[in-house]
Every structure is written in C-alpha cells, then in structure tokens.
Amino acid sequence: MKKRRKLGRGVAIVGAGMSKFGMFADKNSKDLFAEAFNEMLASIDKGVDPGEIDALYLGNFSNDFFMHQSHWGPIITDLIGITPKPATRTEGACASSALAFREGVFAIASGFYDIVLVGGLEEMSKRSTEEVAEGLALATVPYEGTAGFTFPGVFGAIATAYFAKYGANREHLMNVTIKSHSNAPLNPKAQFPLTIRDMMNKKIESAKKKGVDTPQWSDEKDFLKDPRANPVVAWPMHLYDCCPISDGASCMLLVAEDIAKNFTDDPIYLAGMGQGSGRGLHACDDLTYFEATRYAAKEAYEMSGLKPNDVQFAEVHDCFSIAELLHIEDLGFFEPGEGYKAVADGLTRLDGSKPINTSGGLKCKGHPVGATGISQLYEIWTQLKGKAGNRQIPISDLRVGGAHNLGGTGGTCTFTILERR
Amino acid sequence: MEERPFSDISFEKYLNEEKLMGNRCKQCNALFIPPRPICIACHSTDMNWVEMSGKGKLSAYTCISIGPSFMRAEGYDRHNPYCSGVVELEEGARVDARIEGVDPKEPENINVGMSLRVKFLHREDHKTYLAFEPV
Ligand SMILES: [Zn+2]
Numbered sequence: 001m002k003k004r005r006k007l008g009r010g011v012a013i014v015g016a017g018m019s020k021f022g023m024f025a026d027k028n029s030k031d032l033f034a035e036a037f038n039e040m041l042a043s044i045d046k047g048v049d050p051g052e053i054d055a056l057y058l059g060n061f062s063n064d065f066f067m068h069q070s071h072w073g074p075i076i077t078d079l080i081g082i083t084p085k086p087a088t089r090t091e092g093a094c095a096s097s098a099l100a101f102r103e104g105v106f107a108i109a110s111g112f113y114d115i116v117l118v119g120g121l122e123e124m125s126k127r128s129t130e131e132v133a134e135g136l137a138l139a140t141v142p143y144e145g146t147a148g149f150t151f152p153g154v155f156g157a158i159a160t161a162y163f164a165k166y167g168a169n170r171e172h173l174m175n176v177t178i179k180s181h182s183n184a185p186l187n188p189k190a191q192f193p194l195t196i197r198d199m200m201n202k203k204i205e206s207a208k209k210k211g212v213d214t215p216q217w218s219d220e221k222d223f224l225k226d227p228r229a230n231p232v233v234a235w236p237m238h239l240y241d242c243c244p245i246s247d248g249a250s251c252m253l254l255v256a257e258d259i260a261k262n263f264t265d266d267p268i269y270l271a272g273m274g275q276g277s278g279r280g281l282h283a284c285d286d287l288t289y290f291e292a293t294r295y296a297a298k299e300a301y302e303m304s305g306l307k308p309n310d311v312q313f314a315e316v317h318d319c320f321s322i323a324e325l326l327h328i329e330d331l332g333f334f335e336p337g338e339g340y341k342a343v344a345d346g347l348t349r350l351d352g353s354k355p356i357n358t359s360g361g362l363k364c365k366g367h368p369v370g371a372t373g374i375s376q377l378y379e380i381w382t383q384l385k386g387k388a389g390n391r392q393i394p395i396s397d398l399r400v401g402g403a404h405n406l407g408g409t410g411g412t413c414t415f416t417i418l419e420r421r
Numbered sequence: 422m423e424e425r426p427f428s429d430i431s432f433e434k435y436l437n438e439e440k441l442m443g444n445r446c447k448q449c450n451a452l453f454i455p456p457r458p459i460c461i462a463c464h465s466t467d468m469n470w471v472e473m474s475g476k477g478k479l480s481a482y483t484c485i486s487i488g489p490s491f492m493r494a495e496g497y498d499r500h501n502p503y504c505s506g507v508v509e510l511e512e513g514a515r516v517d518a519r520i521e522g523v524d525p526k527e528p529e530n531i532n533v534g535m536s537l538r539v540k541f542l543h544r545e546d547h548k549t550y551l552a553f554e555p556v
C-alpha cells in the first residue's frame with residue numbers, strides 16, 4: 001500500500017530558544033526552561049501572547065531517575081503561566097524532544113491546534129558520573145547490559161566493526177572530535193567552547209604553574225593519542241570521543257503555516273520528517289549502520305521531495321564520535337564506508353561542502369538528553385535565519401538544513417528537514 | 422525436548438544448564454537467539470527449540486574501563502578492564518557476550534573475525550553469563 005506521509009496542513013517555526021548548556025550547581029530544570037522560553041519569546045519579530053499557546057509537548061528522558069521528580073508537563077505549563085492548557089510528555093531516550101516536536105507538528109497538522117509550544121529538558125549534573133551512567137544505561141537493550149556493555153561500550157563495538165569493514169582507524173575518529181571542537185568556540189551556548197589546541201595549551205599552562213614536567217605534544221592528534229590526556233572509556237572510545245554530562249533546556253513555537261506571517265515575516269517551514277525504530281546489536285543485519293536512521297531519513301526525504309544533496313548542512317547525533325560517521329552515511333550524504341574519508345578531507349567543516357554539527361555537536365555543545373533534539377533544530381533554525389554570528393555557514397543562499405536525533409543505542413531515530421522559502 | 426516457553430527466562434535457565442539455545446520458525450526457518458515468541462520474519466508463533474554448537478567468530482568488541490556496578494563488584498575498573506563483544510555463531514545468528522581469554526589491556530591485539538567457542542560463567546547468585554573464549 002502506498003504510504004501518504006503528508007501533513008493535513010503545513011507547519012512553520014516562528015520562534016526558538018535554548019538555555020546555555022553545561023553543569024549548573026545553581027540552576028534547576030525550571031530555571032533552564034525559563035531561559036529557553038524567554039529567548040524564544042524574544043525571537044518572535046511581531047511577538048506572541050503566551051496565553052494564545054494551545055498546548056505544550058515536552059521531551060524528557062529521565063528526570064525521574066536523575067532528579068527523583070517525574071511528571072514535568074504541568075510543572076512547565078505552570079512555570080510559563082499557561083495552565084490549564086494541556087501538557088504531554090514524550091520519552092524516546094536521547095531523542096525525547098525530537099518526538100515532542102513531531103507530536104506538536106501532528107497536533108497542528110490535524111487542525112486541532114494552531115499554536116503549540118514544543119520543548120525538552122534534562123538535569124543530569126546533580127548526580128555522580130556513575131549514577132548518570134547507570135541512568136543512561138536504562139536505555140540500552142537488555143541483552144547488552146548483561147554482557148557488560150555500557151553506552152560507550154556499544155558504540156565502541158560498533159567502531160571496531162566499522163574499522164574492520166572499511167579500513168578506518170582511531171585517527172579518523174579524532175578528525176571528528178577536532179572538527180567539532182573547532183566549531184564550539186563560535187557557539188556562545190556551548191558547554192566546552194574550546195578547540196583541542198586551546199585544551200592542550202590549558203594543560204601546558206597548568207603544568208607550568210604547578211612546576212611539574214610540561215607535557216610535549218606535536219599536534220592535536222598527538223595529544224589525543226596520549227592516554228594521560230585522553231584516557232580510554234570503552235576502547236576504542238576515549239574521553240574525547242564521548243559527549244559530556246549536561247543540564248539544559250530548549251523550545252520552539254510551532255504554528256499553522258497559514259498564520260505564520262502574523263508572527264514573523266521570515267518563518268522557517270517544516271519540509272519533511274521521519275522517525276524509525278531499531279533493535280539491539282545482536283539482532284542487527286550489519287553493525288555498521290543504524291536501521292532506524294535510514295528509515296527516518298527515507299520518510300523525511302519522501303515527505304519533502306528533497307534528496308540528500310539538497311540538504312545543505314545538518315546537525316547529527318554525535319553522542320560518540322563513531323556515531324557521526326555512521327549517520328552522515330545513513331542520511332545519504334556520503335556512501336557507506338566513505339564518511340570517514342569525507343571528514344578527513346574537511347568536507348564536514350564549517351567551511352566545507354557539507355557542514356556537520358556547526359553548533360559543536362553533542363560533544364562540545366553538551367547533551368542534556370531530553371533537550372538535545374530541539375536544540376539541534378534550534379541550530380538549524382538559527383543558521384537558516386542567518387543569526388549564527390561567527391559560526392554562520394558561509395553559503396550565500398542557505399535554504400535547507402536537517403537535524404538527526406538518536407535515542408538509546410539506535411532504538412529511536414528521527415530526521416527532520418527545515419527550509420526557508 | 423520439554424516444552425519451555427520461548428522467553429528470556431527460558432534462555433537464561435538453559436544457560437544455567439550450559440546449553441546455548443535458540444529457536445527456529447517452523448514456517449520460514451528463521452533462527453533467533455535469544456529466542457523470540459513471535460517470528461519477526463513471518464510473524465508465525467510456530468517454533469522449535471534448537472541447540473547451538475557454541476562455535477562462532479567475533480563480529481565486534483570493546484574493552485571497558487568504566488563498567489556498570491555489577492562489573493565493578495567483580496573487580497573490573499580502569500586498571501583492570503574487561504571485554505564485551507558481539508559473536509556471530511556458526512549457525513548464522515549473533516549474540517552479545519563477555520569475551521574471556523583475551524587481554525583487554527591490549528585491545529589492538531583482539532581481532533574481529535577471530536574464532537571463538539562458548540563458555541558459561543556461573544555466578545554465586547546462580548545466574549549464568551554467556552561468554553566466549555578463543556579456540
Ligand atoms: Zn517465520
């Protein structure tokens with residue numbers, strides 16, 4: 001049966017905001033969401049009365065575990081003063097807020113609502129590293145856990161399969177890390193706004209101050225190969241292959257396309273979206289791609305009528321460096337087994353032919369899991385609006401960008417394409 | 422063979438008896454391990470238990486320095502990492518397992534494609550972990 005995959009009516013984004021991402025001892029989830037919400041309101045050129053918002057869809061993975069507080073929907077409607085408007089929470093592990101975005105789109109496309117707030121939040125840094133790891137591991141596949149796999153472990157195993165199949169090695173993962181860190185200082189919201197070179201200099205300065213032996217590194221890769229600077233977490237995943245523990249919130253205002261110009265002369269439109277489900281490592285046909293990402297991409301391309309080449313830039317889910325290589329292949333930007341070569345050739349840099357993770361990615365921007373999906377869309381929106389400042393992509397006619405979000409070890413993946421008309 | 426349900430609990434009981442058991446769909450011949458109650462190829466529920474030979478090769482692996490609490494309790498940490506992997510059985514299906522008999526401190530000497538055979542790790546709490554070791 002031919003699947004239609006069309007919306008009942010179009011949906012536009014008229015405002016977006018995100019908190020700074022990081023580890024904040026003196027801010028909680030509400031403070032962070034208020035930060036994102038206020039920026040979102042201020043971003044709407046012609047303004048909006050918050051009382052006009054019909055509903056909230058909110059992504060949150062596990063504040064239940066991290067903060068011993070569940071049921072965040074009504075907490076947030078109360079925070080922003082839209083109670084008794086309805087609130088619905090979505091959960092898809094690290095893809096939780098991409099699912100909130102989709103639910104908001106469906107609600108408007110159905111004709112039921114006209115103005116919908118979608119957002120996400122997560123507060124992780126109040127727990128120890130071991131507790132956070134335990135919390136995240138709740139989203140792996142049961143058989144993986146009993147075999148001793150951790151989150152980084154699953155991605156480490158995927159990396160060994162990719163290396164063996166395509167002849168890549170650790171240096172190719174380092175290229176991803178170095179590239180993400182070169183974008184991060186240009187993003188004022190990033191948790192780690194430092195290049196790898198900045199990190200090296202900081203370590204050298206601190207060694208000089210302490211009067212201990214000054215480390216000598218010939219270049220960034222030499223630094224990343226030093227196990228004292230970059231210890232192994234789950235081989236071949238090292239510290240600098242892994243995203244950090246973060247707190248943060250993000251949100252967007254979605255409206256029906258036919259009223260978008262009431263809010264701004266320059267709305268950004270939803271062109272296509274898709275979502276797929278995956279399975280555990282042991283049940284995959286092949287360990288070097290994500291079935292859920294490929295399915296999500298196929299749906300988004302079919303709905304939009306666009307092809308991978310039409311997507312000028314993208315945010316992809318780099319929870320671990322190896323994931324970025326697989327996703328840029330799964331989304332069709334590069335052929336299978338060619339992604340690592342494209343990164344090595346600089347094609348995914350800010351000034352390359354296909355900029356990837358101009359925000360610095362999860363690695364540097366931070367990964368407050370429930371907030372990540374909409375923060376990726378925030379980056380696409382910001383670039384399409386020409387508001388990205390020093391990290392603005394140097395393409396004169398920037399019109400189409402995509403955001404790819406992955407939950408768990410590939411169990412839930414989404415791909416969303418936005419366009420400026 | 423006795424009729425045990427095609428479940429994770431049955432799979433674990435068989436491991437405890439040192440048997441690596443999967444199931445095969447009678448309709449389309451698809452093989453599953455751990456067993457599934459519903460065939461994901463044809464959606465039939467008409468299945469047979471089948472015992473695996475226990476021979477396979479390594480598809481993917483990782484050497485973990487920071488493990489979950491139950492592995493830390495066994496004494497594994499950044500000074501004493503352990504190896505977990507995905508093993509392709511000679512019957513064609515894959516399983517997640519602990520990999521023993523390799524040196525997790527020298528991960529570059531572990532090779533995708535190496536031949537392995539099954540090993541059952543019995544714990545004090547009467548659970549059994551699936552493991553493999555080099556032939
Ligand atoms: Zn079947």
